[in-house]
Amino acid sequence: MVQLWIGIIGVLIMAGGLGGLFYLITKQNAVIGTKAIQFLAIVLVLPLLLVLGVTNVLGRETIGTIIGTVIGFVLSGFSKE
DSSP, rough: OOOHHHHHHHHHHHHHHHHHHHHHHSSSSSOOOOOHHOOOOOOHHHHHHHHHHTTTTSSSHHHHHHHHHHHHHHHHGGOOO
């Protein structure tokens, strides 16, 4: 039962992130740039990792590796500003 609720929360986080980005693009004529792609990476990958980790689809080592990769990707964009 707890896995179901965590899955629902993960999906809501993903939908909220996509909805917020879609709102910025359509209503405020925002451009999809580096920050938007980094935001999507966080909003889509981290809740997915949460759900897959709780359901024991992915192991701890795999989750740690993917989280490290996402953090490296997101933080690499700060040096270009």
